[in-house]
Amino acid sequence: MVKVGIVGASGYVGGEVLRLLLSHGQVEVVSATSRQYAGEYVFKTHPNLKGVTNLQFSADDPLKVASKADVVFLTVPHGLSCKITPKLVETGVRILDMSADFRLKDPHAYEKWYGFTHPAPDLLGKFVYGLPELHRSELKGAKYVAVPGCMSTAAIVSLAPLAKAGLVEKDVIVDAKIGSSGAGGKPSLSTHFSERFGVVRVYKPVAHRHTAEIEQELNYVSGKSVQVGMTAHAVNMVRGILTTSHVMTSSKPEVAMIWKAYRGMYKDEPFVRFIMDKKGLYKYPDPKIAIGSNFADVGFEVDPYVNRIVVFGAIDNLIKGAAGNGVQSMNLMFGFDEKEGLNFPALHPV
Numbered sequence: 001m002v003k004v005g006i007v008g009a010s011g012y013v014g015g016e017v018l019r020l021l022l023s024h025g026q027v028e029v030v031s032a033t034s035r036q037y038a039g040e041y042v043f044k045t046h047p048n049l050k051g052v053t054n055l056q057f058s059a060d061d062p063l064k065v066a067s068k069a070d071v072v073f074l075t076v077p078h079g080l081s082c083k084i085t086p087k088l089v090e091t092g093v094r095i096l097d098m099s100a101d102f103r104l105k106d107p108h109a110y111e112k113w114y115g116f117t118h119p120a121p122d123l124l125g126k127f128v129y130g131l132p133e134l135h136r137s138e139l140k141g142a143k144y145v146a147v148p149g150c151m152s153t154a155a156i157v158s159l160a161p162l163a164k165a166g167l168v169e170k171d172v173i174v175d176a177k178i179g180s181s182g183a184g185g186k187p188s189l190s191t192h193f194s195e196r197f198g199v200v201r202v203y204k205p206v207a208h209r210h211t212a213e214i215e216q217e218l219n220y221v222s223g224k225s226v227q228v229g230m231t232a233h234a235v236n237m238v239r240g241i242l243t244t245s246h247v248m249t250s251s252k253p254e255v256a257m258i259w260k261a262y263r264g265m266y267k268d269e270p271f272v273r274f275i276m277d278k279k280g281l282y283k284y285p286d287p288k289i290a291i292g293s294n295f296a297d298v299g300f301e302v303d304p305y306v307n308r309i310v311v312f313g314a315i316d317n318l319i320k321g322a323a324g325n326g327v328q329s330m331n332l333m334f335g336f337d338e339k340e341g342l343n344f345p346a347l348h349p350v
């Protein structure tokens with residue numbers, strides 16, 4: 001059994017990593033840390049785990065976790081992972097970082113998008129961007145993985161086939177809608193029920209931080225420079241993300257070519273589904289039918305009126321947008337079946 005430690009296991013992402021790993025056949029969770037809840041049963045904080053485990057949160061510092069584990073999940077806020085990681089790297093432990101701290105290859109991008117000077121720029125090149133759909137071969141046997149952001153995952157997975165096929169000519173506009181768990185478990189005024197319930201709140205009209213990784217990965221897959229404009233909205237869900245992206249084209253988009261691009265890239269992907277039906281309620285991706293699963297649902301429509309391809313991506317932000325993608329990447333790192341621990345459908349209705 002591979003021994004796993006989770007630093008920051010009391011948060012929403014840490015709780016989901018824990019839930020997934022407790023039913024994973026190849027790993028054992030040896031430490032799940034929390035400063036606030038050390039010594040308490042994890043099910044006191046994650047009540048869905050009652051009857052599943054009697055594990056208790058530990059007060060282990062990250063180095064202690066590394067001394068017990070073969071691989072460490074860092075499920076802590078950005079700006080903290082990059083301080084912890086250099087010490088962990090010295091121990092030889094493998095790392096999956098769920099924060100943004102090692103997703104971007106360019107250290108200057110951290111000044112621009114996150115407002116801090118990266119303290120370990122030399123390590124950025126050692127991390128693989130943990131999106132199996134784009135980086136599967138690099139993930140196999142990788143030591144260090146930066147798990148993508150949630151909205152970035154929905155946008156990148158849904159747009160990558162078009163970028164790869166050369167159908168993204170210049171700019172892309174990404175409109176993202178996200179549920180409240182995207183803000184983490186720590187309460188604030190903006191997540192207070194009275195203020196959050198019922199909203200369709202534009203919370204980041206321009207310059208969302210995830211823009212940087214969406215551009216980085218679309219550039220990688222297309223081999224050219226793509227510019228992304230992104231607007232993010234908080235909507236009335238607990239889980240889930242829908243990205244609607246607009247790709248303007250210089251001529252009328254051809255449906256057959258677009259289909260070929262999606263089929264070519266994703267026909268064998270275990271966690272990408274095409275949602276494009278002529279009939280029924282769910283003609284296009286909708287987080288409602290992805291929630292609870294590791295699936296990324298993608299679909300598109302063409303708009304010949306203004307020469308536009310409208311692209312949809314729907315995921316559960318805590319699973320394909322975080323913990324599930326992390327576990328999928330871990331499976332590749334250790335040579336396990338890629339679907340191990342993730343082989344369950346979404347919930348319906350939810």
Ligand SMILES: NC(=O)c1ccc[n+]([C@@H]2O[C@H](COP(=O)([O-])OP(=O)(O)OC[C@H]3O[C@@H](n4cnc5c(N)ncnc54)[C@H](OP(=O)(O)O)[C@@H]3O)[C@@H](O)[C@H]2O)c1
Pocket residue numbers: 007008009010011012013014033034035036037075076077078080098099100148149150181182183184185186317318321322
């Ligand atoms: N929520 C999402 O949808 C989502 C999706 C993708 C990626 N992410 C990323 O995943 C990470 C975790 O997000 P989250 O939503 O789970 O946040 P969260 O619910 O606020 O959890 C944060 C965790 O970090 C721990 N922590 C905070 N400060 C710490 C410190 N100084 N030292 C040690 N532990 C500390 C907290 O534990 P204690 O206070 O109990 O010690 C808690 O367990 C973030 O980097 C986030 O950007 C989140």
